[in-house]
Amino acid sequence: MGTDGTDEKPTADAADWKAEAMRSESTAVDLLSLFPPGSRIDSDGVLVVGGCRLDDVAAEFGTPAIVVAEDALVDRAREYLSAFRSRWPRSDVAFASKSFPCTAVQRVMVAEGLHLDVAGGGEILTAVKAGADPGRLVLHGNAKTDEELEIALRHGLGLVVVDNFDDIDRLERIVPRGRRQRCLVRVIPGVEAATHASQATGHAGSKFGLLPDDAREAMARIGRSARLALDGVHTHVGSQLLNVEQLAAAVEPIAKLGTFDTYDLGGGLGVRYTYDEHPPTVDDYAEAMTTQARAVLPEGSRIIVEPGRSMVAASACTVYRVTTVKRGTVTHVAVDGGMGDNLEVSLTGQRFEAALVDRVGGAGETVTVVGRHCESGDQLVDAVALRDPVVGDLLALPVTGAYCYTMSNQYNGARRVPVIFARDGKARLVVRRDTWDDLLSRDVD
Structure with missing residues (x-):
């Protein structure tokens, strides 16, 4: 005026x-x-x-x-798969469904060949309703209940991520005789993430996962179990990270724990919410993670990444x-x-x-x-x-x-x-x- x-x-x-x-x-x-x-x-x-x-x-x-x-979902799923498999052929992308847990989004991810990372019974049932192969689901959670594990076992989930010793106790009690549930052990990598405190998960005081010595004990217990099988290890640094070096820093700590078939490197890549943010690209992320993997992980091992925010935001x-x-x-x-x-x-x-x-x-x-x-x-x-x-x-x-x-x-x-x-x-x-x-x-x- x-x-x-x-x-x-x-x-x-x-x-x-x-x-x-x-x-x-x-x-x-x-x-x-x-x-x-x-x-x-x-x-x-x-x-x-x-x-x-x-x-x-x-x-x-x-x-x-x-x-x-919808096309943005399709394109991003393809971008992730291409970025990782072109650099590390035996790699899988598991969409972190917690970031957008509706059947329509998950159907897109399943159709594009992605696995799904689920946390809790509701996310399992959503994934199954979306048509996901239960064998391609990875179950997370620091406080899994008997009911949720029973849902997972009833549907034949592929991998359960062991977050603590109580997970092992529950699984050994719930897994039926004659069956072995494949597991990953979640390891705290000791990486301080440059993100909001509520989004940092890789520090020593995190409620998620086990410190390396405890992780070794969990692996030994799984190795002695007649009802569990150890596929490998999992780690996660945090969410909305704009520095790929921080994400890649978690690879070496889990490599030191031994030779496994599967190394799940988690997710966490940040996105651009405002004009002044300049996050890495998916290619930047894939290059950093696979470069570090080539340096410290066994050749031919399987890696999994679990993007959520950067897949759908x-x-x-x-x-x-x-x-x-x-x-x-x-x-x-x-x-x-x-x-x-x-x-x-x-x-x-x-x-x-x-x-x-x-x-x-x-x-x-x-x-x-x-x-x-x-x-x-x-x-x-x-x-x-x-x-x-x-x-x-x-x-x-x-x-x-x-x-x-x-x-x-x-x-x-x-x-x-x-x-x-x-x-x-x-x-x-x-x-x-x-x-x-x-x-x-x-x-x-």
């Missing part, structure tokens, strides 16, 4: 206007680079993902909603509707979702960017995007430039394909969000939104 409250633009010379136009164009390009590959702005200025206009998707399925570019965005614009010391733009569909900000301090669906980029006022829930920490983006936001606008957050659906919840009576696959201009519902009846369905008194 002009100084008199009108909509006149301030006076500026041609050079100033050209510079502003270049900044606006750059911002739009930067924003698009965070949305799923192939996203674009159409001739009406509307953001298009998977060939579908996001305003059309919102009109059909409502908001908030997670929109997944960039494939999706979440679409919200603006419900309130409150201007004051800070301009708060409130949307119809929040920590009910995105806990990453509250749990890990993860930063996101945002764009209005029909006004991507350009000069705008700096606002804070907040959610609808009764927590001051329910904040999606702390500072982002939006062009004249008003009630009713559609707003999209990119890079929400990992852990947002996973941790969606019913706080304040929110209905959990739907998931929509978009491909070649066609949108289809793969996970429905909760109904109001769903919210009450588990109350029995």
Whole structure:
């Protein structure tokens, strides 16, 4: 606005206007680079993902909603397999299904030849429903229950990762006589990860896995067991790591534990959530891991990697509707979702960017995007430039394909969000939104 409250633009010379136009164009390009590959702005200025206009998707399925570019999932799965098998032929990629545990996503991974990493009975059953071969599942968990292990055994899971001595006790009691369950022992590598404290798993005090001396004892116990068989070892450094050297540093500690058939190197590769992040590529990651493997692992051994976040995060965005614009010391733009569909900000301090669906980029006022829930920490983006936001606008957050659906919840009576696959201009519902009846369905008194 002009100084008199009108909509006149301030006076500026041609050079100033050209510079502003270049900044606006750059911002739009930067924003698009965070949305799923192939996203674009159409001739009406509307953001298009998977060939579908996001305003059309919102009109059909409502908001908030997670929109997944299906081709991005396919391409990423193929990229991972190619990157590792071209460097280490006997390698497998196991999608960490906790990052997006729905059958539609897992069907894509299974169709592309990936194994699945599961944690808990629910993830086992989701994988089986998605058509996964149980023999290609890897079961994790630091607190596995008898029931979960019974589900795993009933379905014939390929590998169980032993996280502690109690896992061995349970398995020896539950595995039927005459059968041997293949196992990996999870080893704490002693690598300090440069990530949020809640995402670091490779340090000596981690709740996951065993320190090397304890791991050796676990291996000896498995070796003496008539019901268990040791396939190898597993390790994991942490999540959202932007340094491949840290990831590769975990290979040598497990190599020192002996010669095995299988070395599961975990996952953890980080992704780009904001303009100022520059994560390694999948090729960078594969090169670092296999270079270290060639240096210290037995030739011909099998390696497994378990990408989750880096497999699915960039494939999706979440679409919200603006419900309130409150201007004051800070301009708060409130949307119809929040920590009910995105806990990453509250749990890990993860930063996101945002764009209005029909006004991507350009000069705008700096606002804070907040959610609808009764927590001051329910904040999606702390500072982002939006062009004249008003009630009713559609707003999209990119890079929400990992852990947002996973941790969606019913706080304040929110209905959990739907998931929509978009491909070649066609949108289809793969996970429905909760109904109001769903919210009450588990109350029995």
